[in-house]
Every structure is written in C-alpha cells, then in structure tokens.
Amino acid sequence: MPTLLAVGAHYDDAVFGVGGLLLRAVRKNYRTVILSLIGDYSNWKPVSGREQELVKRTAELAKARGVETRFLDFAGSRFEVTAETKRAVSRAVAEVQPDVALMLWQDDRHSDHVVASALSKVALQHGDRLLEAGAAYRPAKAVYWYDNGPGHTIGFEPDTYVDVTDVWAEANDWLGELMAVVRNQPYDRTKPDGAQNAKESLARYRGAACGVRYAEALRAFRPRAQDIL
Numbered sequence: 589m590p591t592l593l594a595v596g597a598h599y600d601d602a603v604f605g606v607g608g609l610l611l612r613a614v615r616k617n618y619r620t621v622i623l624s625l626i627g628d629y630s631n632w633k634p635v636s637g638r639e640q641e642l643v644k645r646t647a648e649l650a651k652a653r654g655v656e657t658r659f660l661d662f663a664g665s666r667f668e669v670t671a672e673t674k675r676a677v678s679r680a681v682a683e684v685q686p687d688v689a690l691m692l693w694q695d696d697r698h699s700d701h702v703v704a705s706a707l708s709k710v711a712l713q714h715g716d717r718l719l720e721a722g723a724a725y726r727p728a729k730a731v732y733w734y735d736n737g738p739g740h741t742i743g744f745e746p747d748t749y750v751d752v753t754d755v756w757a758e759a760n761d762w763l764g765e766l767m768a769v770v771r772n773q774p775y776d777r778t779k780p781d782g783a784q785n786a787k788e789s790l791a792r793y794r795g796a797a798c799g800v801r802y803a804e805a806l807r808a809f810r811p812r813a814q815d816i817l
Contacts, residue, residue, distance in 0.1 A: 591619040593686035593728070595677075595712075597704035598664070599624050599646045600766050604787055605734040606690055607759040608752025609804050614654040615755070621684050622650060625667070625677065625704050627659030634770050645769045653762060658684070665699065669706045671718070677707045678715030682725040686712075689728035690806065693735050695742040705733075709809075731809035737786050746805030749798035752791065756802040760784055 592613040594602035602610065602622045613620045624646075629639035647657040660676055667673055681689075691708035692701045710718070716725040732748060735741040752759060760780075767781035768774060780788075794803040 589617060589619050590687040591621065591685060592688045592690070593621045593623060593681070593684050594690040594734075595623045595625070595704065595708045596692060597625050597698070597700040599626070599629075599642060599659075600763070600783070601692060601701070601704075601736055602690070602734075603650075603759075603763050603766055604783060605692070605736050606750075606804050606806075607762050607787075608755050608791070608802065609690070609750045609806075610655055611653060611755040611759055611762075612750065612752060618688075619656070620654065621656040621658065621686070623658045623660070623677075623680055623684065625660045625662045625707065626664050626700065627661050628663040631663055631666070638772065642769060646766065649762060649765050649769075653758070667700075667703060669703055669710075673703075673707055674710050674715075675718045677711040678718045678725070679723075681711045681715050681728075682719060682723050685724070685726055686728045687730070689731045690734050691731065691809075693733045693741050693744045693807070695744075696736065696740050697742065698736075698740050701736060701740060713809075730812070732806035733809065734804070734806055737790055739786065744805075744807065746794070746797075746807050747811065748806040748808055749794060749800075749803045750806065751795075751798070751800040751802070752804050753795070753801040756791065760788065763787060 596602040692705040694705040735744040791802040
C-alpha cells in the first residue's frame, strides 16, 4: 500500500489545501496521513479552554474518512527553523515513510506556513542527515507544494492539477465540520463557513484552469518527464 503524506502547520491546512486529493488517495487505497506541526493550541484564542477538543475532533473527523492524523507539539508563532525542529519533523517523516508528500508553498503571509514549508523541505528530502544513525528513513519519491488560498499564499503558480469533482461534496463537508468545531457549534451544511466559500471559489478557479468543475492545484518540487503519448 503506497503512502501519501500531507504536511501542514495548522489543524486545517491540509484539509483546506488538498482535502479532495486526500479523499481521492483514500479511494485509491493509499495509506493517507496528515501531519500538523502545531499540536498545541493553548495560545489560540478561538479555542481557549478547548484546545485538546480541537485536536481530538480533528483526528476523529479525519479518521471517519480513512485519513490518519499526527500532531507535533509546536505552538503557533512559537517555532522556528532550528536543528531541533528539523529533527522533530524528520523523525515524524521517518515514521510515516511517505511515497508521495505534499507541503505548504514557501511564500506565505502567515509566518507559521513559511516555517512549516521550510521544515518540510528539509525533512522530506534530507531528514536522514538529522536523525540518529540507522534510523529507518527514506525520502519521498515525489514531493509537491500546495497552496492555502489567496488570503495566505503568495506567487503560487501550479503545474499539476487534480480533478476533485467526484469528492467535492465530502471534502467541503470535512472543511465545514472542522470550522464548526472551532466555532463550537453544530455543522450546518446550509450555512457554509467563510473558509468553505473561499475554498469553493479557489477549487472552481483551478477547475476552470484545467477544464473540470472542481480541482486542486500543486507544484512539483522536482519536475519529472512524463510520457504524454
């Protein structure tokens, strides 16, 4: 069973950015894993007093869709690119051993996303240089960047598109349920959250770019030759 790993800074980054792709991977019998570097939300006011519930419910919503979740113990705006943090992310990558990996785009208005992208870049390609001798590490065979929407991502130009039309409704519900957890309210499909509206606009735009209804976009870390005939 091949493994797909999506790395994000926050609990919702991968679900917003590539939720449809993750669901398609599950349908294709990939072991599908989300690694969120921030697992400590005690300094985030929207979930004050409910930070453990956010982590728990995030994992439950993913598990219901066949996706594994892992959290590191970083806190928002309290982690940087250091030898220690590179080692922590590399250790997590070594445990998952992804065949295909997705990471946040490197230029972003949110500093957590920028740091997470830099840490992912090291861990997914050269993590063995940071781990103990003999660690069961192997680099991902294919790595792609994904974007996190116009409110965050800067200068992202995709070269790969994934049609997510067939899983769009489920991906949209997944994101909506996560947003409802943050608001501490029941999920109501008839009242989409702002994040859902933003994602739908983006997915329609990406779809228009490649001739489908809804799509998610990636950029290959290392472009590869493909047989198109």
